[in-house]
Amino acid sequence: MNIILLGPPGAGKGTQAQKLVDERGMIQLSTGDMLRAARTSGTDMGKRVAEVMDRGDLVTDEIVIGLIEEKLNGDHGGGFIFDGFPRTLPQADALGALLERHGIKLDAVIELQVDDDALVARIVNRAKEAAAAGQPVRADDNEDSLKVRLLAYYKQTAPLIGYYHAKGNLTSLDGMGSMEEVEAAIGGVLG
Secondary structure (H helix, E strand, C coil): CCEEEECCCCCCHHHHHHHHHHHHCCEEEEHHHHHHHHHCCCCHHHHHHHHHHHCCCCCCHHHHHHHHHHHHCCCCCCCEEEECCCCCHHHHHHHHHHHHHCCCCCCEEEEEECCHHHHHHHHHHHHHHHHHCCCCCCCCCCHHHHHHHHHHHHHHCCHHHHHHHHCCCEEEEECCCCHHHHHHHHHHHHC
16 A cells, blocks of 8 residues: 555654554655755765755755655565655656656555644653753744644645545545554554
8 A cells, every 4th residue: 555644744644654664564655754854965966955954945845756766776665654755646647657656556545634723732741751851852843833834734745635635646635533543443444
């Protein structure tokens, strides 16, 4: 199975992707993780990524697609989970073309729907609990940063919901349930 997980920051995409990796042997392709790994890899692509990031610029879609293509050429495991990519319609088109070139089918696009106010409260509480327990807290896990990230998500990524719905790939799930409830719902989609 090859899937895309869509949803705003804090919706639980990373948590659910990790469960799929552990239980189904899927390979999570998180663009953030891939960029950090590439930056320190010493490869030609890694050097390009480091140069762009060191300048403070955003990594181009071409570079991200190149990183994904490197992963598609390797072990396919139990399938791929695209987490954090695509974020825009041009990225969705580029990913579709890349998958087609590699003869890889996209089986499902799963949108984790959340209530924004409840999501903000959940993330702020998570940060408070982590701080109280002496655990690291993400710098952007605060109300103001999260609202900015949510706005960016709805401007850039929300159009993908209509895009994948029109292609017949989209399943929307309630992302506000417990981790186990969301996991069960995803399992129902994947069979």
